[in-house]
Amino acid sequence: MTETQEQVRAHQDHPAQDGLYLVLISVHGLIRGQHLELGRDADTGGQVLYVVELLRALAAHPKVARVDLLTRQIHDSRIDSSYAQAQEPLADVPNAQIIRLPAGPDEYLPKESLWPHLDSFSDHAMAYLRQQDRLPDVIHSHYADAGYAGVRLALQLGVPLVHTGHSLGRSKRQSLLASGESERRLEEKYQISHRIRVEEDILSVASLVVASTRDEIDSQYGMYDWANPERMRVIPPGVNLARFDPAPHPAPAIVPALARFLREPERPPILALSRPDERKNIAGLIHAYGQSPALQTRANLVIVAGNREDIRDMPVGPRHVLTEILLLLDRYDLYGRVAYPRHHQPDDVPDLYRWAAGLRGVFINPALTEPFGLTLIEAAACGLPILATEDGGPRDIIANCHNGLLIDPLNTGEIGQKLLNILNDGERWQQYAHNGIAGVRQHYTWQAHVEKYLAALDELPLTAPLAADLTASSERQVSAHRLLFLGARLLDPPPAPGQLEELVATLHRKRRQVALGLVTTRPLHELLALLKQRRLAIPEMLITRAGTQIHYGAGLTRDRAWSRHIGVNWQGDRVYDLLAETPGIRLASRSNQGFYAIHAFMDQEFAGLAGLEDQLHQQDIPARVVRIHAQEFLIVPQRASMGFAMRYVANQLDIGLDQVLVVGSARADLDLLGGNILAAQIGREIAEDQLPEDIYPCNADDLTGVMEAINHYQFLEE
Template sequence: MNNQGLYIALISVHGLIRGHNLELGRDADTGGQTTYVVELARALASHPEVARVDLLTRRVIDPKVSPDYAIPLEPIAPNANIVRLAYGPRRYLRKEVLWPYLDSMADQALQHIRETGRVPDIIHSHYADAGYVGTRLAGLLGVPLIHTGHSLGREKRRRLLDRNLEPRQIEKHYNISERIDAEEMAMDVADRVIASTRQEVEEQYSLYDNYHPRRMRVIPPGTELSRFHPPTGTEGNSRVKGMIERFLTNPEKPLILALSRADERKNIQTLVRAYGENKQLRDTANLLVIAGNRDDIGSMERGPRKVLTDLLLLIDRYDLYGQVAYPKHHHADDVPDFYRLAAESHGVFVNPALTEPFGLTLIEAAASGLPVVATRDGGPRDIVGHCKNGLLVDPLDSDRMGEALLEAVSNRKQWECWSDNGIKGAHRYYSWHSHVEHYVQEVGIVLDKHDKARPVQLRTSRLPTIERLVVCDLNDTLLGDPTSLRDLLEALEEAGDRVGFGVVSGQHLESTLAVLDEWGVQRPDLVVTLMGSEVYYGNRMVEDHGWRKHIDYRWDPEGLRQAMGDIPGVRLQAADRDHKIDYFIDPDTAPPVRKIIRYLRNLDLHANVVYSHERFLDLLPIRASKGLALRYVAAKWGISPQHILAAGDSGNDIEMLRGDILGVVVGNHSHELERLRGEPGIYFAEAHHAAGVLEGLHHYAFLEARQPPVTLEEDE
């Protein structure tokens, strides 16, 4: 354990995150996960072995949301901060459209860490999008990754298919394949996957190729128990009483409380049917539905609009006026009062969600002394199993749901037992103190096993004359046309010592240098060979051994060669190196590359699989690639990614071109790069080879003495 105290970086990409008055239920992205990460940051920072916690998220500058989300740094507790990184468009975006900007977030996070002056001991990513960022960041820094999925893509896709949604529609709206790939990537790299429930590990994670339970731990989330406690009779809850009682004819009846976002997965419609079709339940209790905040249903996004419209139609169908309350607005500080008001009335909390990875609201209700009726999926099974404070039901069986709710509000002796059990169980199993103790203990185990020698040293640049760096792929980008190559080299020479020059190559060093000599190119400042698996500097081509050690992580070349030998249509090339295994692949007889990746993952073999030119398949360590090597160099030498221009022509250059690095695709590029067209910060040149690189340099005004590099407009 670090004698300075632990520095933990949490990553949560989407939603609206701030340290006060969380806008829970505002949309599908601002729910339990935002509460979890904020409270986890505070709880970790209070532990005596933790020195600093940074919660990295996205900076949003948008008149449609609070200016709070534009503040770059927000302290939320002693030694805990929300750090908002500026990347992508300024406006608020739903998580499904953030994927093109995640490489930029990784670059911005790296810059924040450089400014901090200390490398985190642990990176902890939350959800698939943060898993993508965390995988890259942990790999660049050489630190362990912890990942929490929260909600898993394979389970979501299964549920959507069960609702008869078309696969093409699911893919278009949810980017589900990209999400699942990011989850696989995070599981590939993570030293620990932290889950909330056993069911999550055994039934949901088991659907993944990288399912290896020995790296998974169940640590239930905590609850801020100082906010959620049983009614004492002294709280002033007149505000919530006022907003509810105006709906109700007999407000003294027990309250059935539902609290969630207006999301179809929360299954509010089935709850209203269960209530509306059970006359005895309607006579016994009132229903209170808190479904986020709204001003005008007609102006909301399609999903929440449909849920709330269906709610109003069902209330009308069953004539539930005077029996159902559905207030338009509430504050986050009102939520504990909702629970206590329902508990005072001897009511019940209901979570009818179709799927519930955890169920933080169930713990809040339990701590408030309010019994629960919940879906038998996911987290509620563990929570009710621990707390013994209610009933589990099939979320699609409205008749049984109505019966369970009636049982909960009708049997006073049972109610008292469940209420008492819930209070005790919440404190025993779900306090933040208990969560953090287990968490820090697990971190200690991970760090004891992890190589603490980090390759990225956060110190002043050792190349002070280099302000910017031009990096070119070798064959068919830098080389190919002698005239334009000469023009490019002259332009770089005229720029002087402030502009460095590097090449990246799929060949080994000796071949790369021989080709450069043949074309009359002097030794570059940087040479990255074997597609990112080796890094060399200066005239003497000194190898960066820190990078070599860094990419050794989970690299099993013998196991990979043996496994690949069983795959038809792939043939080992004659020579390979320590950290690169090369194959020829026949796409007509070999299985799809995605199936090869899954096959290796199932064998617990880890590789960055690169397919290019429709005939090459290269296996690299999971921490090795052209893009990762380039960002490692940027971090080590103190060069901002925005001051690096990278040029390429083929599919194995994609990662190098994305993110905050300025990308140039030369005119003679392979069709594999067409999918990058239109992405921010990537310029498609018309000219071929080195002339295309020169065109890109002019486009970005990269070599002009006092002109900052030109980037695409943020909201373009």
């Protein structure tokens, strides 16, 4: 057994004794342990309930020692102060807690606005996890934004990433285009292309993808280039049977609020419960009801679409949906037949299902697409037959439970007719109600979910967690409490006379305060030659070959722990052979290859690096492509990057990222910038409006920009 395999075994044996430590990540929305504000907005829906229920269910299992749910910390007078609480233990499950971390501005933001702040969230999450007495055994991300953070954490820590998509960008894009949305609006509102690129990256890293249905794997993940069905498992979510059951309960408090809308409140209700989101297709349901006089005579329509005070004060998406609801009610003159209450509480939801079942009504989910459909199994558990969109997860639910019918969400005539078919057939209604109760108890409990989930974790491949190299640490001799990293391109071409000397003299005077590091895509010997040409002493830290090598001081002590960390599953020979066989690519000589970096050049006519990345993924080679120049690139291990290496060095030296300044000069240096580090860019290779908002654009185009950045951040002040 190799040294790395022994490390892996030691790590995996330890949790077996003490129980698993699991970390869940769900960034957006409003998450707390009690009194969930479901339906408040588009970001506080089924996913929030899912992750909180999963947190509880996992923590209750005897094989699990601890579960942390990481989410975003919010200080905003418009929402409850509980979302600002940094740590929230769950009173009913002592080994579970919600950890809230800063990410961007204090106020509550929609998920589409969180992308620029996810590096900061990731850095805060890394700092939190490194403070714990052990590394997590698994990181489990939920949705694309958390997946972005999960990828960064998993690669830096060397632990497996599990991912649940909840909804997917390509599927969402397809459905919204079919409903009449324009490409331009999808980009402006949802940043859909960026989300899809992130989802591809997540699929390339994740050891396990948890899907709710077989259709999700085949139809939705099947649209992704880097989806691997062998890494996917269908593990349906559960329902809390203590809350959702068919036993008679007192009429819910919301019923009087519904009755004031309805002339004949004793009629069977067609119940729709969702966020006021255009993808939920509430308008399509009203069209179906309004176009069917027979349906209006047979049943009432009850639309519970979140909570509202004044529609005019709501965000544009919900405001548009709710305004359209009111206009359609007026268009079809549905007053007295449609209820649309302004408020409901989470505790009203199971009572609403039971109330509708008691009147022999139907629950409907007419969404354009539905990855799973948690409300469907909730309604089924309460004995309420269902109709649901044929696009997505409801196909599996109805196939398992045999408790309703699928509908084409764009066919209003079909929706109306199938509602009538169930409402007018008492025997069928009764059979669907009975089947739903039995089917949920067989297929959709949290206990069953957790057993399947833990069994899937047992099948994950061995990984080597990141551990400190004590020998290397003892040889570092870096005593400063701040770090300044410079992109080595700042030294080439030669600086103007006096610039370099002034910078070196300034840093020498502050040597007890600030340690200097250089970062480059070039190999160590080329950087040393450049330092010799510039008559510079070797600085305290050198990160070379795009983050695959770290050396310290004049003795050039190599960080062996970092090398072992990035070397896990590295297949350099296979990468070399793949490039050698690829037309349009010329490999650098063997003597110029790195142990963890394959160096190559592209011909002018070469199609591009995206296809090469696809080939690496198709051959199951965990690697990333790093462009050096237009026709020159490296392929390095997936865990290696200049930004990750810099963060690793800061952690090993016990220096916070807010005490690290990085000054870059090239597009490749963007890997270093962002997150919680102090960052600046020299030159105009990247337009200022394309820089992450926290990066300072230096006015100087040469080495004097370093001093400008130092002064901007007051980096040398005590």
